[in-house]
């Protein structure tokens with residue numbers, strides 16, 4: 296069937312969809328248009344699709360009628376055919392938050408049947424930096440055939456070599472990975488330590504080679520961040536929240552949602568290096584933190600070693616929950632906090648959590664579609680969605696972080 300790649304059509308852009316694009320229609324077919332905005336008339340160039348495709352993908356290469364939320368991009372390589380790292384460089388920050396709110400609301404409506412007005416809250420940015428820029432403290436740069444570091448084009452393996460990055464934290468840029476060449480490398484991970492007492496610590500750079508080997512090129516393999524009144528060790532290739540405001544914003548949201556009581560038992564599932572376990576421990580009786588990555592568990596134990604009521608368990612959440620199937624055998628939890636990876640929790644895990652009948656479940660979600668699917672699963676088990684707060688922890692990208700609370704109806 297004939298490819299339509301390179302064809303251009305003038306279209307009126309409709310609503311935003313999950314994934315960093317808006318939907319337009321042409322000849323009865325949907326086109327997912329990057330770099331456009333709802334209400335705009337644009338010339339879209341097709342980047343993906345054939346004559347018989349059900350839908351097409353494209354890039355807005357010419358703006359005929361711009362949206363009032365359209366602004367000049369702060370990055371020389373974002374935009375049609377450019378770097379895929381940012382989706383919304385062409386949108387005001389207020390406009391970005393409105394787009395993200397619309398996506399969360401639409402996913403909730405479509406996948407969980409819930410009508411809810413969503414507001415995405417702004418979070419404090421990085422001191423001295425323009426709003427919405429230079430916030431990302433951890434980045435994995437891909438390496439091109441010439442050994443230069445960059446980011447991939449949208450939906451492509453091609454690497455756009457970079458000289459600069461508008462969302463990288465200044466401490467990430469200090470590592471100067473763009474000025475160097477990285478022969479044989481697959482990727483270069485950069486992680487910057489942030490927080491009041493660690494500002495002068497070295498940035499970490501870990502090189503991952505195509506043959507599977509790794510080399511710590513700069514700084515320590517385990518770095519220390521200072522957040523919410525505690526020092527947090529985490530590996531450069533392990534998990535730590537990437538926005539400097541995320542630990543404080545999310546800890547506050549989780550505590551507000553959980554309403555902990557001194558006698559409570561808490562399960563912190565997908566615990567990473569113990570952020571929520573550490574924040575909740577002083578407020579409750581006992582915390583079990585479950586995490587599948589061995590190095591994160593070791594860091595978590597060291598991070599929280601003064602908190603004698605926290606137990607770190609190195610296990611997969613599904614496996615561990617199965618072992619807790621008999622709630623009589625142990626202290627059943629009053630509060631379950633879960634912060635799963637992008638794919639969400641799914642039916643089996645939601646079922647096992649609801650089976651031990653916690654008073655409250657707090658769900659931290661980085662993917663609104665996965666969250667909405669899990670909202671429907673919780674509802675089927677009698678756990679109703681209460682407050683849902685959303686935070687703009689990933690400016691310039693389509694990503695948004697949500698904190699949802701569920702209680703037994």
Ligand SMILES: C[S@@+](CC[C@H](N)C(=O)[O-])C[C@H]1O[C@@H](n2cnc3c(N)ncnc32)[C@H](O)[C@@H]1O
Nearest residue numbers: 534565566567570586587588611612634635636
């Ligand atoms: C989104 S991170 C959240 C970490 C932590 N809550 C935080 O805010 O720093 C998800 C964590 O879940 C862990 N993880 C992924 N799959 C898992 C599984 N099946 N069981 C347990 N932990 C898992 C990852 O290693 C990662 O540390």
